Amino acid sequence: MLPTTELALLRRVATEQVSGRAPSLVAAVIRDGELVWSAARGEVGSAAPDNLTQYRIGSITKSLVAAVVMRLRDEGRLRLGDPIDTHVPGTDFGDVTVAQLLAHTSGLTSESPGAWWERTPGGTWAELNASLGPDEVKHRAGRRFHYSNVGYGVLGELVARLRGTTWLDAVRREILQPLSMSHTTDRPDGRHATGYAVHPFADVVLPEPEHDAGAMAPAGQLWSCVEDLARWTAFVGGDTGEVLHSDTVAEMREAAVIDDSGAWTSGYGLGLQLVHANGKRLAGHTGSMPGFLACTMIDPATRTGAVAFANTTSGVGILSLTNDLIAMADDYEPPLPAEWRPSPIEPALLDLTGLWHWGPSPYHLRVLPNGWLDLNPATGAGRGSRFRPLGEDRWLGLDGYYAGETLTVVRAADGKPHHLDLATFVFTRTPYDPSAPVPGGVDERGWQPSAQAPSEG
Structure with a gap:
């Protein structure tokens, strides 16, 4: 290490040996x-250890x-x-x-x-x-x-x-x-x-x-x-x-x-x-x-x-x-981050990247090296995890709230990713996509300009 670093470390050790x-x-x-x-x-015996x-x-x-x-x-x-x-x-x-x-x-x-x-x-x-x-x-x-x-x-x-x-x-x-x-x-x-x-x-x-x-x-x-x-x-x-x-x-x-x-x-x-x-x-x-x-x-x-x-x-x-x-x-001597280099991935994984929504909450999904996925809130606040591939459109959560849970990609008839199923949470490309099996369903009237409750009369 640098001489200045070594001197600072040595002084810390020397001070502890004397004070202790x-x-x-x-x-x-x-x-x-x-x-x-x-x-x-x-000393140990008659010499330094x-x-x-x-x-x-x-x-x-x-x-x-x-x-x-x-x-x-x-x-x-x-x-x-x-x-x-x-x-x-x-x-x-x-x-x-x-x-x-x-x-x-x-x-x-x-x-x-x-x-x-x-x-x-x-x-x-x-x-x-x-x-x-x-x-x-x-x-x-x-x-x-x-x-x-x-x-x-x-x-x-x-x-x-x-x-x-x-x-x-x-x-x-x-x-x-x-x-x-x-x-x-x-x-x-x-x-x-x-x-x-x-x-x-x-x-x-x-x-x-x-x-x-x-x-x-x-x-x-x-x-x-x-x-x-x-x-x-x-x-x-x-x-x-x-x-x-x-x-x-x-x-x-x-x-x-x-x-x-x-x-x-x-x-x-x-x-x-x-x-x-x-x-x-x-x-x-x-x-x-x-x-x-x-x-x-x-x-x-x-x-x-x-x-x-x-x-x-x-x-x-x-x-x-x-x-x-x-x-x-x-x-x-702060450690330097590893250099960034392009990483080969399966082209099909690119279709998974980008914006997804859990209800009205936006999330970003990124592809990591070795086919891993990173799913995190777009705003930085909320639940997120990394996922390791299990095969057949399935990934295993590694950390955070979803550690141990399975993320499954559900595809449309044309083979394109339609929605994500993560421990019963459904993520869609648009908020509450009515074409996805959103738990509880989606109000057929869609998004309303008013927050007032619908009339029952």
């Missing part, structure tokens, strides 16, 4: 799928587990609406769904019963399940967002049973290896930071413990580095390779629930945190374990993302730092 009193802090910016800038402050130095990533682990669950869904091995009892029988919460576990709306307790799992070695699935009695269901399933580390312990067991291996082996084989994340491991391997608690009133530190979390490990076990999380950040932004279809990752980024504890600034999708910050809608995840803080976020609209790690239990505003790095990169 972090033994070390490392951060990076990702753009268009590539790591374009990184910097470090403080680099892009391969491992830190614990905590709950970012959840996003990788969620990606395996979505692969299972795409393969037809499960449905997101399946009760967990379908795949992991024998629990006291068998009616909660896979989607509710992914989005933290299952109502399950936030932490596993017993000693704090983040600082004590974990047990087996059987031991965890035995501890999760009816009292550990804190809310009606689907009622509200309630972050549950336990829920991802359950999802780890789901992955293990459907893959016939451990959750960790499934993540390695299906996510880490295809994305070349070779420095992401379950325990520290090679050069790594030691986790510390920093005394609140003195500049001294206390080492934090590190262990295998057992059945709770899918909630936050993994270690990683800047280079690996840069690849994962690009993945969340849409550079998905062969791991998942980009539509599936976009589905993971959709808000399944919002955090209504205050102003609507954050939400949760299917394994991904969502944040509104600096006028951007970001997706990714934060992570914390004793001695460590981590964050990965990306703006899919600009494809600019950032990652950050610190080896301190608290004190560093890891999310605000990451958000600021993204905003600064885009403010200092």
Whole structure:
């Protein structure tokens, strides 16, 4: 990046390391799928950390587990609406769904019963399940967002049973290896930071413990580095390779629930945190374990993302730092839009373009690349969506009010488009065309010069 941009980014990182009193802090910016800038402050051992130095990533682990669950869904091995009892029988919460576990709306307790799992070695699935009695269901399933580390312990067991291996082996084989994340491991391997608690009133530190979390490990076990999380950040932004279809990752980024504890600034999708910050809608995840803080976020609209790690239990505003790095990169060096070029389309699609009306409301229909359609109000206010072709004059709504609904082109006897049928809404070339099957019919007298009600005498 430009020297002025790099200096501004470095100053933001340096200021955070000092104000948060972090033994070390490392951060990076990702753009268009590539790591374009990184910097470090403080020391690991006797030298500055680099892009391969491992830190614990905590709950970012959840996003990788969620990606395996979505692969299972795409393969037809499960449905997101399946009760967990379908795949992991024998629990006291068998009616909660896979989607509710992914989005933290299952109502399950936030932490596993017993000693704090983040600082004590974990047990087996059987031991965890035995501890999760009816009292550990804190809310009606689907009622509200309630972050549950336990829920991802359950999802780890789901992955293990459907893959016939451990959750960790499934993540390695299906996510880490295809994305070349070779420095992401379950325990520290090679050069790594030691986790510390920093005394609140003195500049001294206390080492934090590190262990295998057992059945709770899918909630936050993994270690990683800047280079690996840069690849994962690009993945969340849409550079998905062969791991998942980009539509599936976009589905993971959709808000399944919002955090209504205050102003609507954050939400949760299917394994991904969502944040509104600096006028951007970001997706990714934060992570914390004793001695460590981590964050990965990306703006899919600009494809600019950032990652950050610190080896301190608290004190560093890891999310605000990451958000600021993204905003600064885009403010200092705004990404250029892709060049416009003519795009080949089927000539028949041109007959669909132009002005349509839903009742008296005018809409414009445009043809997009690959035969997609864009239907939006001519005035800019109202319902609109993009549509992907399904074949035989049918398109599937992708976003907005009509997401998931089918748009059908109904043709006249001469083969020309006559009207559009969109989830029972009829769009015609002229307002309330009497020759179209307008629901409720069209007054046979047509448009009147007066708004007075017709006489009944």
